[in-house]
Amino acid sequence: MNYFELLAVIVILCDVALCAASRLRVMIRAAAVQGAALGLLAFMKPVTWEIVLLSAATIAIKAVLFPWLLNIAREKSKADEPAPYVGYNFSFAICAAMFGVSVWLSHRLDVATTLMAGAFFTVLAGFFVIVSRKSAFSQAIGYLVLEGGVYAFGMAMPNEAPALVELGLLLDVFMAVFIMGIMVYHISREFEHADMAKIAFLSDLEDYD
């Protein structure tokens, strides 16, 4: 049970917490912990100063900056969290199913390490959060988790990507969630709520004569 196994398990546990969390604050804290764990995972590779720099940046962005930004946006919008499409208990069952699928998938692709299973599970969890939660905040967090999953998958690959690409990747994720935060702030101010299920004005559905 070396440290990296532990970190992978932490990532998986955070996903479960995310899927089952009912309040936004819990989800933000879970995402922060997962960000930190992913940052530390960077040390799996042979340690060079680029790796150190990268993991420090990851931890700084995912564990510190995002939670702070999302909390500010959340307080300003004073929006209450609408009930998700899928009940909290039922989402536990879905979590289990998703974990089963990701383990089966990692065996099927004969890369059966816990990190690989964890990566697939995080990607699926990210999808689940985006699709099942109605509030724009949770969708932003869902995207963050999805991104983390893909990043973890990258970590699990034998050959490491060049540093420039990793940096670019991180910058993009940062910009994405940064703009999402601002957008959520404006939506909650404009619509007095951030419930994306109610905001569906752009549609071709009105019946024609």
Added chain:
Amino acid sequence: MDIEMTAIADFAAALLLAPLLPGIINRVKAFFAGRRGQSVFQLYYDLRKLLAKGAVYSSASGFVFRLGPVASLAALLAALAVMPAGGHGSLASFDGDIILFAYLLALSRFVTVLAALDTGSSFGGMGASREVFFSALAEPAFFLSLAVLAKKAGAFSFNLIFLSANPVTGTPLLLVLAALFIVFLAENCRIPFDDPNTHLELTMIHEVMVLDHSGPDFALISYGAALKMWLLGAIVVRLALPFGGGTGGAQSPALFLAGIFALAIAAGIVESCMARLRLLKVPALLLSASMLAFAAFMVS
């Protein structure tokens, strides 16, 4: 075209004797009705009287009304030139003259109908509409019969058909004759289709179209009608009598004249025994003519 003297003689004979046919038909009807009836040459007297009279033209009519009778007679004369009406060859004979013959009859009908419409009266319109309706249905029957003749004779010109080596015989002959006889009655507006001497305009077809013509115009029209009867009668006669008999030689004119007068008598008999068909039943009769011709085509 080497026009032998006999062809010209036949043409002249046709011109002279055509007005006799209506006279014979009226005489036969009178005989059946127990009356003495007017003289056979009555039409000649009428023509002479009319040609000597002035004319009254309706204020509503115009140039087409005056052109009607003239063009109609001209077309019939041209049709006569194509038809071997005297028992020998015709004045002009070429491949497809049967088509020209049919369309010359159509031309004379076309200008008569327009003349009727020019009078501006509802009766003229009524006659024109019915005439056009019945002739549209008679046309296919006539062409199908011509097709039968052409198929048998192996050629599509009147001379070659009538003088051909193997004329139409047996059942196809009967069927084609029946069809052509119905077309003869329809085109000349005889009893089953139209009553020539009725007084009720609402029932007339041909008569109401020529209602407004007077003087020389009416003379031309009546002479044209007689000529048309001669033309269509000639086809029926040349088919019915056993001419040529494979030798393709000339037939005696006397036999032909006897044949055509016999046809006139037959028409008179039919007219005396039948009443006019209801207007809606007439198309059925015309369609039956087409069926007969089609059956003949199948059989031969």
Added chain:
Amino acid sequence: MLLFTAALLALTISAALSLVFSKKPAWSAFAGAGGNVLAAALGLAALVFAGAKPHLNLPWAVPGGQFHIALDPLSAVFLAPMFVLCACGALYGVSYGGLNRRTGTGFLLYNLLTASMAVVFTARNAMLFLAAWEIMALCSFLLVVTDYDNPETRNAGWVYLVATHIGTAFIIALFALAWHKCGSTEFADFPKAFASLPFAAVALLSVTGFGAKAGFFPFHVWLPKAHPAAPSHVSAVMSGIMIKTGIYGIIRMISFCPPPPFWFGGLLASIGIISGVGGVLFALAQRDIKRSLAYSSVENIGIIALGLGMGWMGAASGRTDIAFIGFAGALLHVINHAFFKGLLFFGAGAVYHATGIRDMDRLGGLRRFMPVTALTFLAGSAAIAALPPFNGFISEFLIYSGAFKAVVAGRGAGFGGLAVILGLSLTGGLAAACFTRAFGIIFLGEPRAKLAVEHGEPPLMAGPMVALAALCLFIGLAPQFAARLVTEPALMLSGAPYADLPSRLQPAGLLGCAVVLLSLALWFFRKRLLAGRAVASAPTWGCGYSAPAASMQYTASSFAQPLVDFFGIGTAKKIEEPHGLFPSHAMFRSETPDIAKSRFYRPLFENIEQRMSSLRVIQHGNIHAYILYIAAALVALLVWTLK
């Protein structure tokens, strides 16, 4: 070939000039019409003095494109009437359209239409053909919607644009197949491509694609909507020439194929019968003059199809002489129809220009006001009803002769010949009915409604009409000249060794002269008879009815009622019976919607639209579902990939 390119240049330059002068309508009219007439002269000269193998081949940097045009006898048959009719149409259009701000664009489009049709008839490269084809469709669409204000015209324009577009889709598929098979877009290489393609595919694609433009019965729906909407000189050119591009397309494509089997001739003949009889029946049932003329174009296209069908049936059964006569009849009818249909549309245009009414039931007695139009319309009606002294009879006479020769030949071709005879005779009878009605109701009798008509027609309208009427009479009386134009292409198509067409038509022409001479003789005989006598004029005999009124005359719908009801083509009747002792108001109105549209196209398209708009539900606006779509697509694709 130089003359022909000069003609094309004259057209395009005059088109540009008429646009440039659009501020001064008189100048643009002069430039446009003058350019068209000059081009016609040059074009006809090009046809007469065509060199040995005249063709022009310029590079054109478009994928597979090559500006390659050539003149051959088949194109000449279509080009000759085009130049004549377009020139007459240009002159007619000057006074019909009047001089206003639309004259400039009107002539721009008209000359471009003429030029594109000329290129369509001479194109030897698939890309050039398609480009000219679509420009022709675009120009004619823009001309159809000239009167953009009334919604009916817009709807007609829309139906026309969609119909031509669907038709062109089939042609594009045909050319794409051919290009793929023979690797080049030159028509010269197409025989190689069509040899390896199944004949049924090529035949069906070309008959559907070009048939939609020609107006064969099931595809004709746009024709009676578009032609009446267009200005008269445009509908004359559309009916006279543009629908012939469809016929030209079929002939050209089938000439590239190996000799077609018998069933193809049968197919065309049956299309001909359906189009012929159907077209003339609906022409009879219409009250609008131009709609009636448009339907009669469908009928005449049916007659041309009958001729072509006869030709291919003859060729398939080895009788090249029958084939020759069939093709000659069809090609001659292409020329004749261009002239008399153009004449009739000009007449209808003159009536509309003078009275502003197109509904025949409210016209009548116009011969007093418009003698020249009446006379020429009479000539046109006689010609279209195929009556002897005129040209319509000559081409139908040829098709009949072909059919009779087939009957004489017996066996398979015999039944084909019989069917052609049946179709032609029925169509001939009905056409006579239709056009006695049209001429009689419009020009004869008394005006059925108060018409504010000024006397006489502008010279620029009367001139083309008289010219076309004279042309119809000339071809009718002396058919040997037109026969010479048609002999070569018919020989090429039928493969007959040699045939003397002029001598076959000579007697028909002579007897036509006989009829004319006899009529003149009888006319003078009658005039001499009446010279000395009393000629009075009195009101028409109304069987003693005290107050005959003009509205009691037979109207167009009552004239056609017996025939239309006998054939039963879905006429909707609205009747308000008079009731009460002193009935005040009674009304009878009959309307005949197009049977193909109301029974086949409308339900079909509504069904398709219903089914397709049910797909709209996927765009409902909920973001969660949208992301589920992505997940579903991903899973589906992965499963399909990794299976």
Added chain:
Amino acid sequence: MISAAILLPAVAGAAALFGGKALARFLLKATACAHLALVLYMCVFPQRGGYWLALDGAGLLFLVLASVLFAAAAFYAMGYLDHSAAHREAHVLSPLFGTEPQPVFIAFLLFFLASMSFVCASRHLGLMWVALEATTLASVPLICFHKTPRSLEAAWKYLMICSVGIALALLGNFFLTAAVGAREVPLLYDVLRQNAAKLDPLWLKAAFAVTFIGYGTKMGLAPMHTWLPDAHSEAPSLVSALLSGALLNCAFLSMMRVNAVCAAAGLGAFSAKVFLAFGLLSVVVAAALMLRQRDYKRLLAYSSVENMGIIAVAAGAGAPYAAMLHAANHSFTKAALFLLSGNILRRFKSKKIEDVKGLVQALPKTSFLWAAGMLAILGMPPFGIFWSKFLTLKALLGSGNYWAAGLLLFMLAAVFAGVAHPVMEMLRPAEGQSAPEPEKCIFILPALLLGSCTLLLGVFIPAPVEALLKSAAAALGGG
């Protein structure tokens, strides 16, 4: 030189962000012209590619398209910004930056151009992914410039759906590295194509599938197209012109890069089938949604989905030249149409087709260009799209899938019928129409220039353009 094409707009954007309104406007015009000049220079003198950045035929073609469109949009923006500033106070991100909205808008426009150039020039697939993600982020603030509720919703959907799609594409990239396996083969495009045979086919197919879905979302192929009609119809017209004209092409470019790797590894048949299936699905869905569409900007957006479907079909039918020609034609025509729709929206204040009456009297020049543009987008011959549709059909029929060709023709006819009717309704005359106000040439000229480009491609394709298209096709033709 290539990196200059990317850095120039980026730096200008940053400067504009913190400079005043006047400086920002000047920077926009200057950068647009400079970028265009730079790109044309690179066309004439091909540049030697570096490790990270190089311009092959396809990259150059799409860079030229992006640059030309950006220049047109930039000049249109001059008039647009005066108009919108005077009419509507808009501040999206201003509270954070405390500056006028216009500089922010111009800054993000320039960032958008920079990111698109980055996509065209990047050799490394991972770097290309980063660039494409950057284009999304740069374009989100542009969409909700006017901060109406509908544009905010559109922007959020655009951001959310595209980010999820792009994340999948990243997953695809990592699948690609898995396909490379232990060997030290960097994800460089040319290197990958050279030793494509050595890649593990299973992972490569999985990588292609995932990247196809990812980049397909950005390209607007059905069923991932749902964001496109909302984003393109709610964005300001010059932004939707850039989105439709340039951005979709970049997504198509990245997809074709991965496709080329697959083709080099012998999986061409498999990828062609995927392209064909999704292409046809897009044409069908777009046709269904265009029938009886009541909003003319959404109509144009769905037409983009349809044309992207046609481009995918062309790529799937093995005719890269047709795909390139169609992409070029579509970019010019669609951009011109969106700019014109901006004029119509400004005059009639409504996107509903039935509210637009008497367009001919109100805006004579715009209505003429609008009609011509519509005819062009529907594929009438004098315009270029007719030829590319013809080539696509030829390729389809040639490769033997007749059913696909039949379905495509049927759908194109349905679209033609569906679009021709509302356009004719918009041009119908209206009684009591006020006198036509003078149309400023700044609003007409860009659309006119773009329209004449597609007319040029329709009438006569000049030799240099032909060469560029051929080299682009060859670069992506792959094996």
